[in-house]
Structures are given as C-alpha cells and as structure tokens.
Amino acid sequence: MKKILLSLSLVIVSLFAVSQVDVRSSLKGSVTDSSGPVSGADVVVVFTPTGSTDRAVTNAAGAFVVNNLAPGGPYTVTVTKAGYAEAKAMDVFTKFSETSSVSVFMAAEFEEVVVSAQALESTIRFGNGTVFGEDVIDGLPSTDRGIQDIASLDPRVSVGQSEDFFSLSIGGSNPRTNDITIDGVSVNDAFGLNDSGQPTLRNSFSIETVKQLSVDVVPFDASRGGFTTGSVNAVTKSGTNEFEGDFYVFNRDQGMVGSDAFGNDPDVFNEDTLGFSAGGPIIKDKLFFYLNFESFEQTYPSFYGPVGSGATDEAYYVTQALVDRVRASASSLYGLDIGNYDSEQNNQSENTFLKLNYLINDNHEAEMSYIDTTSNLVKVRGNPPFGFALDSQWYDDRQGLEVVTTKLFSDWNDKLSTQVTYSTRTQTDNQDPVRGDDMPSVSIVINNGDGSCTGSSNCTNPFR
Structure with a gap:
C-alpha cells in the first residue's frame, strides 16, 4: 500500500477588538479620624516604580476608589486635608482583576501618621481562583520553565506529559477547553491540535x-469567555524608572529526572535554555520598555533499532540486513534516500517579547506589546517493538505565533474607567516530512525473520 504525504501548512489571522480579561487592579480605601469618616480628603496614589499618579477625593463616608492600576507595587497612598497632618500608606501591593483595600487614619495637624500596608488580604474577586505573584514565580524551582509549573500549585490543576510536551487540565477537563491569555488577550490553539491548548508546541x-499569573475555575465575571472549565491569565512585566536586566542559562538532562512509577529510567535527552531580559526608561516618568528573548533546544538520540542492534527498543523481525536491502532497493529503483533509524531528534523554540508603556498624563496610559514565538517538534512514527520506521516516515511539526496588542487605559472620573484593546494574532502550523514533500509513505508488513509475511491477518509489524 502506498500513500503520498503532503506538506500541511495552515495559517490563521484573527483580530481581537475587546479584551476578555481585566489585567488591571483597583484600590478602595477608607479614611477616618478619631471621630469617624473624613470626607473631602485628597488622595494621591503613586506607583513607585514609574512615578505614575492617580487622584481621588473621599466621599461622605470617607471612602475612595482608584481603578486601572498596574498590578503589583509598591504603591504609596498619601491623604491630605486642611486641619490634618499628612497621612500615608506605604508599600501597598495589588493583584490584577481584584479590588484591594487599605485604611488610612488621619490625626491632628501637629502629628504625622505613616501607615505601612500590603493590600492583599482584603480583596474582591469575580470567581473562584488563585493569583500567584512575582515572589512565587521567581522563587519556585521550574523544570519546564513554563506556566504549567506555576499553575500546578493550584490543587485543581493537573499537568501531564504528552507528545506535545505537556497538557494542562483544570478540574479534570480536557486541556483544549481552557482559555489561556496573556495580558488579557487569548493565545489559545485555534486549530485545536496541541495537548497544551496553546498555539505553539511549548509555551x-x-x-x-x-x-x-491567575488560575480561575469557571469565573462568573461577565467579561470573561472562551472557556468551558478554566481560565489561565498571565500579566507581563513592564519597564520602570530603573534600568534592570538579567541573563540566564539552564541545562537539564536525564540525570535530573527520576525513575517512573514502574522503576523505568528516563530516556537519554539534553535541554538547553538561554535568554536575557532588559527594561528601563526611554523617557523618565513617561515612556518605558521591557524586552525578553529566550531560546530552547532539546535533543534526543536514537533509542530504537533493528533486532540485535543493542538499541533500547528493538523491533520484532526487522534485521539490519533487511534495512540495508530496503534502502538499497529504494535507491537503485527509485533514486530515493529513505533515511536512517538512528537520526537524532532536534526540537527548538524561540520567544521574543517587547512591551512599551507610555504615561500620557495622570488619567490616560497607552500600552503596546509584541509576541513572536516559533517552535518545532520532530514526531517519530512507527516505534518498536510493534513497528519500525526510518526517518523518512517522521515529520517535523513547525508552529508559530505572532501577536501585536495596543491598549488605552483611561480614568474619566471617580466612577468611570475604561480599557480599550485592539489586538491581531497570526498563527501558523506547518507539518512537513523530515525527508521532504516528495517522499512516499510505504509500509512492508512482516512477521517472519526473513522479512516475509505468512497470512495477512498476522502481518501486524509494519516496516515503514
């Protein structure tokens, strides 16, 4: 039986006019003195890393709300009013998609009050989820250097191994039913082919x-969508008034992996990760940048061969003599080099991320981000012992993603804040035979040591 393998190349270009996830945070507060709420007090909220400022005035109940804040911190909340000493809440931190709370006490004018606070304990959240901050992300040892290691800290998340590197299940659901977003924009697999649910083979x-990073199980916020069970959203870093950068190198091989539940040792492999990040001001207090580049390479040596080869997995009935005979026939009759069985598998991935933040004024901020990711995975077909294939039967799955997003965050007054998002996404998926598009697929079914087949019902060990 013969069949022709054709290169499969798919491209999807999509536009996103509305963000599904609120990637900003809010801060509500109460201002009091010894007799009760303080109304008419001026509140100034300053994001220390960039110097961006938001303002509010307390109402009759001494309350105030500030929206569209960048998640994280630290923030400094300063409250002033005639007849009172200036009061401050220092080291205030927030989480995205949440409203955090802070309380400030004002004393008589001759006293100064400084309140140290972390606005993390009292929050309002639309859904049943978990948020992990930089302290967790930076401090957690990560074997795969991906969001799955962080998300799996939530007990409702299960991460499994698969041919496409990993699968992420929330509440026991199929990974393809989740919604994965970065800065509020979905980066799901539009083709629905990858076990991870993402459009590239790695993250x-x-x-x-x-x-x-947040993990939400069936959030009931009306602005969320595109999922059946779970939503995973990542909010990215931004530049600040300080120049910062890092360079990192990671290596992992089979010596760092233990045996499985059945006592089997892992296959031989090697993984190298190299990357760098840089961020800082382009115009101090006004325009900031953040850049990251990361490359990943994974190699697997050959792990199978014909009977008697000494390989980890040996094929039934297929001998080296038979392999040589088939290769010679393909070359002499058709002029084809049908490849080898001991070729090395080489999988690679590259990620580029760029983000710009522009503080237009105290009420408006613009943001632009760019993501470019390419990855490949060599997929082996016909593994022994019940099959045997040369590398001309393998195919190289090459996938790519490019996302460009622009946002405008605006505070019109104490009660009205808006976020406008426009995003474009291009996803590609190319699946090509390793030896080229003109290589036919040929199966030789055998069940005897001499390469013959006795009885078609018993010929279940194909040599491809």
Whole structure:
C-alpha cells in the first residue's frame, strides 16, 4: 500500500477588538479620624516604580476608589486635608482583576501618621481562583520553565506529559477547553491540535516575562469567555524608572529526572535554555520598555533499532540486513534516500517579547506589546517493538505565533474607567516530512525473520 504525504501548512489571522480579561487592579480605601469618616480628603496614589499618579477625593463616608492600576507595587497612598497632618500608606501591593483595600487614619495637624500596608488580604474577586505573584514565580524551582509549573500549585490543576510536551487540565477537563491569555488577550490553539491548548508546541511566552499569573475555575465575571472549565491569565512585566536586566542559562538532562512509577529510567535527552531580559526608561516618568528573548533546544538520540542492534527498543523481525536491502532497493529503483533509524531528534523554540508603556498624563496610559514565538517538534512514527520506521516516515511539526496588542487605559472620573484593546494574532502550523514533500509513505508488513509475511491477518509489524 502506498500513500503520498503532503506538506500541511495552515495559517490563521484573527483580530481581537475587546479584551476578555481585566489585567488591571483597583484600590478602595477608607479614611477616618478619631471621630469617624473624613470626607473631602485628597488622595494621591503613586506607583513607585514609574512615578505614575492617580487622584481621588473621599466621599461622605470617607471612602475612595482608584481603578486601572498596574498590578503589583509598591504603591504609596498619601491623604491630605486642611486641619490634618499628612497621612500615608506605604508599600501597598495589588493583584490584577481584584479590588484591594487599605485604611488610612488621619490625626491632628501637629502629628504625622505613616501607615505601612500590603493590600492583599482584603480583596474582591469575580470567581473562584488563585493569583500567584512575582515572589512565587521567581522563587519556585521550574523544570519546564513554563506556566504549567506555576499553575500546578493550584490543587485543581493537573499537568501531564504528552507528545506535545505537556497538557494542562483544570478540574479534570480536557486541556483544549481552557482559555489561556496573556495580558488579557487569548493565545489559545485555534486549530485545536496541541495537548497544551496553546498555539505553539511549548509555551507561547517565556515565564521570565510573567509578573502575575491567575488560575480561575469557571469565573462568573461577565467579561470573561472562551472557556468551558478554566481560565489561565498571565500579566507581563513592564519597564520602570530603573534600568534592570538579567541573563540566564539552564541545562537539564536525564540525570535530573527520576525513575517512573514502574522503576523505568528516563530516556537519554539534553535541554538547553538561554535568554536575557532588559527594561528601563526611554523617557523618565513617561515612556518605558521591557524586552525578553529566550531560546530552547532539546535533543534526543536514537533509542530504537533493528533486532540485535543493542538499541533500547528493538523491533520484532526487522534485521539490519533487511534495512540495508530496503534502502538499497529504494535507491537503485527509485533514486530515493529513505533515511536512517538512528537520526537524532532536534526540537527548538524561540520567544521574543517587547512591551512599551507610555504615561500620557495622570488619567490616560497607552500600552503596546509584541509576541513572536516559533517552535518545532520532530514526531517519530512507527516505534518498536510493534513497528519500525526510518526517518523518512517522521515529520517535523513547525508552529508559530505572532501577536501585536495596543491598549488605552483611561480614568474619566471617580466612577468611570475604561480599557480599550485592539489586538491581531497570526498563527501558523506547518507539518512537513523530515525527508521532504516528495517522499512516499510505504509500509512492508512482516512477521517472519526473513522479512516475509505468512497470512495477512498476522502481518501486524509494519516496516515503514
């Protein structure tokens, strides 16, 4: 039986006019003195890393709300009013998609009050989820350098191994039913082919770029969508008034992996990760940048061969003599080099991320981000012992993602804040035979040592 393997090349270009996930945070507060709420007090909220400022005035109940804040911190909340000493809440931190709380006490004018606070304990959240901050992300040892290691800290998340590197299940659901977003924009697999649910074979973005990560199980926020069970959203880092950068190298091989539940040792492999990040001001207090580049390479030596070869997995009935005979026939009759069985598998991935933040004024901020990710995975077919294939039967799955997003965050007054998002996404999927598009697929079914087949019902060990 013969069949022709054709190269499969798919491209999807999509536009996103509305963000599904609120990637900003809010801060609500109460201002009191010894007799009760303080109304008419001026509140100034300053994001220390960039100097961006938001303002509010307390109402009759002494309350105030500030929206569209960058998640994280630290923030400094300063409250002033005639007849009172200036009061401050220092080291205030927030989480995205949440409203955090802070309380400030004002004393008589001759006293100064400084309140140290972390606005993390009292929050309002639309859904049943978990948020992980930079302290967790930076401090957790990660074997795969991906969001799955962070998300699996939530007990409702299960991460499994698969041919496409990994699968991420929330509440026991199929990984393809989740919604994975970065800065509020979905980066799901539009073709629905990958076990991870992402459009590239590894993560679509480096874990080094992530500032906070949330895992939500069936969130009931009306602005969320595109999922059946779970939503995973990553908010990325931004530049600040300080120039910062890092360079990192990671290596992993079979010596760092233990035996499985059945006592089997892992296959021989080697993984190398190299990357760098840089961020800082282009115009101090006004325009900031953040850049990350990361490359990953994974190699697997050959692990199978014909009977008697001494390989980890040996094929039934297929001998070296038979392999030589088939190769010679393909070359002499058709002029084809049908390849080898001991070729090395080489899988690679590259991630580029760029983000710009522009503080237009105290009420408006613009943001632009760019993601470019390419990856490949050599997929082996016909593994022994019940099959045997030369590398001309393998195919190289090459996938890519490019996302460009622009956002405008605006605070019109104490009660009205808006976020406008426009995003384009291009996803590609190319599946090509390793030896080229003109290589036919040929199966030789055998069940005897001499390469013959006795009885078609018993010929279940194909040599491809």
